Structure formats: C-alpha cells, structure tokens
Amino acid sequence: MTWRGLGLVVGSAFVWGLAQFATGLRRFGALLLGLEIALLAGAGVLAGPMRDRVAVWLVQPRWLDALSIVLAAVAVLWVGVIFSAFWVVRPATSRGRILPAIAAVVMSLVVALPLARAAELAQTSKGVVTSVFASSSGSDAWKGKKRVNLLLIGADAAPGRPGVRTDSMTVASLDTEKGKTTLFSLPRNLEDVPMPTEASRAAFPDGFAGDGTEGTPALLNEVYQWAEDHPDIVPGVPAGERGETLLKATVGGILGLEIDYYAMIDMKGFAQLVDAVGGITVKIDEDLVYGRNDEGLIRAGTRRLTGDQALWFGRTRTGSSDYARMSRQKCLLYGLEQQADPMTVLTRFNQIASAAKRAVSTDIPRDLLPALVQLSQKEKGLDVKSVQFIPPLISTANPDWDFIQDKVDSTLNPVAATAHVSAVKKKDEESLADLCT
Known part of the structure; x- marks a missing residue:
C-alpha cells in the first residue's frame, strides 16, 4: 500500500483525480479531471489563438494583477489536489504514510514554486509599466492617426x-x-x-x-x-x-x-x-x-x-x-x-x-x-x-x-x-x- 499510495500521489500531480478514481471516488475524480482539462484547454487557447491578445493584456496593470491572482489560485488548487490524493490513499499505519506524505510535499513544491515565480514576474512587469511609462492620458489609441x-x-x-x-x-x-x-x-x-x-x-x-x-x-x-x-x-x-x-x-x-x-x-x-x-x-x-x-x-x-x-x-x-x-x-x-x-x-x-x-x-x-x-x-x-x-x-x-x-x-x-x-x-x-x- 505504501508504494501504491506513493505512485498515486505523484501521478495525481499530473492527472488530477487519479487517486480518487483508484479508490472508488469516481465522481470526485471526474470533477477534478474535468477541471484540469478545462484549465489546460484555456491555457492552450491563450498561448495559441489568443497569444496576440495576451501580449496586449501583459502591458496593462489591472490584467497583470488579475494574472497574479489567477496564478495564486491555480497554485492553491493544485496543491489541494495533491494533498487530497494523499488523504484518500494514505496507508493505515503512520509508518506507511511517510513516503506518500514526503511525495505530496515535494510535488506541491514542484508545481507551486513555478506558479509563484510567474506571479512574481507579473508584479515585476507591473512595476516596470507603472514606473517607466507616464500615467494614463485618457486618449483613444492613436486617435485615428495614420x-x-x-x-x-x-x-x-x-x-x-x-x-x-x-x-x-x-x-x-x-x-x-x-x-x-x-x-x-x-x-x-x-x-x-x-x-x-x-x-x-x-x-x-x-x-x-x-x-x-x-x-x-x-x-x-x-x-x-x-x-x-x-x-x-x-x-x-x-x-x-x-x-x-x-x-x-x-x-x-x-x-x-x-x-x-x-x-x-x-x-x-x-x-x-x-x-x-x-x-x-x-x-x-x-x-x-x-x-x-x-x-x-x-x-x-x-x-x-x-x-x-x-x-x-x-x-x-x-x-x-x-x-x-x-x-x-x-x-x-x-x-x-x-x-x-x-x-x-x-x-x-x-x-x-x-x-x-x-x-x-x-x-x-x-x-x-x-x-x-x-x-x-x-x-x-x-x-x-x-x-x-x-x-x-x-x-x-x-x-x-x-x-x-x-x-x-x-x-x-x-x-x-x-x-x-x-x-x-x-x-x-x-x-x-x-x-x-
């Protein structure tokens, strides 16, 4: 059970709901998997068809703030998914829980630190925009200028x-x-x-x-x-x-x-x-x-x-x-x-x-x-x-x-x-x- 639990905890960091499916919590597992698919699909759209629009958002302070909040929320959710996997597969003995617990902590750091770094970069970008560029003028783009x-x-x-x-x-x-x-x-x-x-x-x-x-x-x-x-x-x-x-x-x-x-x-x-x-x-x-x-x-x-x-x-x-x-x-x-x-x-x-x-x-x-x-x-x-x-x-x-x-x-x-x-x-x-x- 220790090694099986260890594998399910690590696997759940990549495939949300894997541990829930393995332990019979199929509806909960389906919910988590569907949420991950939705997030990946959204990220794919932003990085693909909408990448030009994203580039425009990334020079606007309010969108950079929103990005930081979204990244923090995803990090919290992802860590929650990993520890949820640990909870449903935890072995009965305290000794048997050590490796799965360590895996949960390590995988949480693996997914959370890059997201925290991305949120930090978003705030750094906001600092550049607000300190280098003049305050908003209320003007309408190029005002029709050719x-x-x-x-x-x-x-x-x-x-x-x-x-x-x-x-x-x-x-x-x-x-x-x-x-x-x-x-x-x-x-x-x-x-x-x-x-x-x-x-x-x-x-x-x-x-x-x-x-x-x-x-x-x-x-x-x-x-x-x-x-x-x-x-x-x-x-x-x-x-x-x-x-x-x-x-x-x-x-x-x-x-x-x-x-x-x-x-x-x-x-x-x-x-x-x-x-x-x-x-x-x-x-x-x-x-x-x-x-x-x-x-x-x-x-x-x-x-x-x-x-x-x-x-x-x-x-x-x-x-x-x-x-x-x-x-x-x-x-x-x-x-x-x-x-x-x-x-x-x-x-x-x-x-x-x-x-x-x-x-x-x-x-x-x-x-x-x-x-x-x-x-x-x-x-x-x-x-x-x-x-x-x-x-x-x-x-x-x-x-x-x-x-x-x-x-x-x-x-x-x-x-x-x-x-x-x-x-x-x-x-x-x-x-x-x-x-x-």
Missing part, C-alpha cells in the same frame, strides 16, 4: 561634463495601419538648428547658438540641456520636462514631422541592460579602439560584447566618426531587440526590469501600450528602412533644411519625391537588417 512618430534618444552624461548630451537622436515613424517602420537619424553636431517655438525663436532668431562662444558652435545635442537650464525658453513647462519638450519640437521641425512621444535611454543604463540579458552579439567591420586612454580593443568580426564593451562600441569615435557611431548605436538597439529571446527574458527578468527602470524614461502613457504592442506585432517580419542625415547627404555646418524635409516626405510617400531629392546621388536609404548583420 502615422505615429517616436523620438528615440541616447543620452550620455559623462563624468566631468555637466548636464546631459543627447548624442543619439532617431525618429521612428510607424505606419499605424501596416506596422511598417522607417528610422530617420539626425547627427548630434547639426549647427544653427531652427527653433520651433515663439519663445525659442525670440532667443535664437538665426538658429540655436547656445551661449554664443566664438569658435564653438552650438550643436543639436545641446538643446535638451539648454532648455532644462533656461526655463524662459520653454515657458510653462516644469523642470524635468523642458528638455524633452523643446527637443521633440526641434527635431520635429527639422524633419517636418509631428513628434508624438519620446523614449530616452541613458547609455550607462544601456550597458546594465546588455549585461542583464547576458551580452549582445554584433558584427564589427574593423578593429575598434576604445576607452578614455584608448586602452581597450574590440577585434573585427562577430563578437559577443559585455555591457561595458557595448557602451564603448556605441560611444567611441577613436579612428572613426560621429556618423559611424550613429550606425553602431542603431545596430546595438536592433541587436538587443533581436537577441532578447524568451528564455533569456524569463530567467533574467528581474535584472532586465531593474535595468530598464534605471535606464529608460519616456512620456508614452500607459494606456497607449496596448496599441503600441499591437503595432509591434504588425511590424514583425517587415524590414526596417533607415535614413541617416549625414555627409555627404547633408552638411552638418550648413544644413539644407528644405532638402531634409523633402527627403523625409519622399521616403514616407515615394510618389511625392521632388526633383531636389531625386538629384542626390547617394545610397541614403538602408535596410537595418542588412546594415547590422
């Missing part, structure tokens, strides 16, 4: 240098119907950028000039910190939001696009994110020297980089240029998105979530996350087109602002290409997949 534009910023606050420099600025223009994405990258060293608002134009009628130091031109990557330090240039906007507000409007004015939202990642935080996923594999065309004293070296070839190496890969200009660095930074983001496989995300989720909370800031409201997830699902499998406004396509010291806007318009609407744009003999549109792999 295109939404996100400003992606890579910020670098180096030691010994005050303030934040937005050294990487890329606008992701997303087709809300088809999911097709086009990236427009602006170099950090654009000069005399036109100001977008009345207050900023009053301060800089001939384009952004910073403090006006002779021989030191003010660059696009200084606009963010300048706005934070000079409230009068962005009147009515609170501290901490002035930089993003003016930079969104400035970049939008340059490209001729309305920038809807921004997302900024701190470069040091990005290094922590890379370490959290276990490193990132990139293609390196030629040896890269890096470090404050050029003490580091990354050999050419396909390499697995640590967070610190990835940071320097995206930052270094030694033996290189700002424009090569722009391409490398995009490839880092592309590689991180492509290589973050589900198993890595599951096993390192807490580290990833912690790094994301430290590294990322955005004004995307939480109630738009479901629509953004749906948009990303449409984008899967589609090639991402990338346009970099760098020499010789443009001059950073004397940019042709009309040409930049014409190029953006003709890229998003090919039939609208102007003669001005068509005359440029330059392979300026790249496939991000071809560029980075």
Whole structure:
C-alpha cells in the first residue's frame, strides 16, 4: 500500500483525480479531471489563438494583477489536489504514510514554486509599466492617426561634463495601419538648428547658438540641456520636462514631422541592460579602439560584447566618426531587440526590469501600450528602412533644411519625391537588417 499510495500521489500531480478514481471516488475524480482539462484547454487557447491578445493584456496593470491572482489560485488548487490524493490513499499505519506524505510535499513544491515565480514576474512587469511609462492620458489609441512618430534618444552624461548630451537622436515613424517602420537619424553636431517655438525663436532668431562662444558652435545635442537650464525658453513647462519638450519640437521641425512621444535611454543604463540579458552579439567591420586612454580593443568580426564593451562600441569615435557611431548605436538597439529571446527574458527578468527602470524614461502613457504592442506585432517580419542625415547627404555646418524635409516626405510617400531629392546621388536609404548583420 505504501508504494501504491506513493505512485498515486505523484501521478495525481499530473492527472488530477487519479487517486480518487483508484479508490472508488469516481465522481470526485471526474470533477477534478474535468477541471484540469478545462484549465489546460484555456491555457492552450491563450498561448495559441489568443497569444496576440495576451501580449496586449501583459502591458496593462489591472490584467497583470488579475494574472497574479489567477496564478495564486491555480497554485492553491493544485496543491489541494495533491494533498487530497494523499488523504484518500494514505496507508493505515503512520509508518506507511511517510513516503506518500514526503511525495505530496515535494510535488506541491514542484508545481507551486513555478506558479509563484510567474506571479512574481507579473508584479515585476507591473512595476516596470507603472514606473517607466507616464500615467494614463485618457486618449483613444492613436486617435485615428495614420502615422505615429517616436523620438528615440541616447543620452550620455559623462563624468566631468555637466548636464546631459543627447548624442543619439532617431525618429521612428510607424505606419499605424501596416506596422511598417522607417528610422530617420539626425547627427548630434547639426549647427544653427531652427527653433520651433515663439519663445525659442525670440532667443535664437538665426538658429540655436547656445551661449554664443566664438569658435564653438552650438550643436543639436545641446538643446535638451539648454532648455532644462533656461526655463524662459520653454515657458510653462516644469523642470524635468523642458528638455524633452523643446527637443521633440526641434527635431520635429527639422524633419517636418509631428513628434508624438519620446523614449530616452541613458547609455550607462544601456550597458546594465546588455549585461542583464547576458551580452549582445554584433558584427564589427574593423578593429575598434576604445576607452578614455584608448586602452581597450574590440577585434573585427562577430563578437559577443559585455555591457561595458557595448557602451564603448556605441560611444567611441577613436579612428572613426560621429556618423559611424550613429550606425553602431542603431545596430546595438536592433541587436538587443533581436537577441532578447524568451528564455533569456524569463530567467533574467528581474535584472532586465531593474535595468530598464534605471535606464529608460519616456512620456508614452500607459494606456497607449496596448496599441503600441499591437503595432509591434504588425511590424514583425517587415524590414526596417533607415535614413541617416549625414555627409555627404547633408552638411552638418550648413544644413539644407528644405532638402531634409523633402527627403523625409519622399521616403514616407515615394510618389511625392521632388526633383531636389531625386538629384542626390547617394545610397541614403538602408535596410537595418542588412546594415547590422
């Protein structure tokens, strides 16, 4: 009886009601088995036909709370099924109950711990959503817009240098119907950028000039910190939001696009994110020297980089240029998105979530996350087109602002290409997949 009871207890953890059937409690056993089949069928539907809908639920705090409750309830129910099996098959002698009792405890832990871990991940996800993304705006998805534009910023606050420099600025223009994405990258060293608002134009009628130091031109990557330090240039906007507000409007004015939202990642935080996923594999065309004293070296070839190496890969200009660095930074983001496989995300989720909370800031409201997830699902499998406004396509010291806007318009609407744009003999549109792999 001891060994039979042991087998029935273990078996009941997988086939609910097995012990009840074996001991003549057929109705109770049928009830438990039917309940298990229903739960498995529901899980199959959620993981199969409804997986896209589930992905939308998993970025909404209320659904994450509901998931935690459901997982806890299933864990309690499953443990109850196991101990119910032990109760109906328990041997008459205390000595004979030891092995079945141990089996019941062990199997309870085997089924309950993963469910507890899943509930914990759900709450961690909720913490990321509520801490990184802005509070709900009450807006209705994309409000019927055919295109939404996100400003992606890579910020670098180096030691010994005050303030934040937005050294990487890329606008992701997303087709809300088809999911097709086009990236427009602006170099950090654009000069005399036109100001977008009345207050900023009053301060800089001939384009952004910073403090006006002779021989030191003010660059696009200084606009963010300048706005934070000079409230009068962005009147009515609170501290901490002035930089993003003016930079969104400035970049939008340059490209001729309305920038809807921004997302900024701190470069040091990005290094922590890379370490959290276990490193990132990139293609390196030629040896890269890096470090404050050029003490580091990354050999050419396909390499697995640590967070610190990835940071320097995206930052270094030694033996290189700002424009090569722009391409490398995009490839880092592309590689991180492509290589973050589900198993890595599951096993390192807490580290990833912690790094994301430290590294990322955005004004995307939480109630738009479901629509953004749906948009990303449409984008899967589609090639991402990338346009970099760098020499010789443009001059950073004397940019042709009309040409930049014409190029953006003709890229998003090919039939609208102007003669001005068509005359440029330059392979300026790249496939991000071809560029980075």
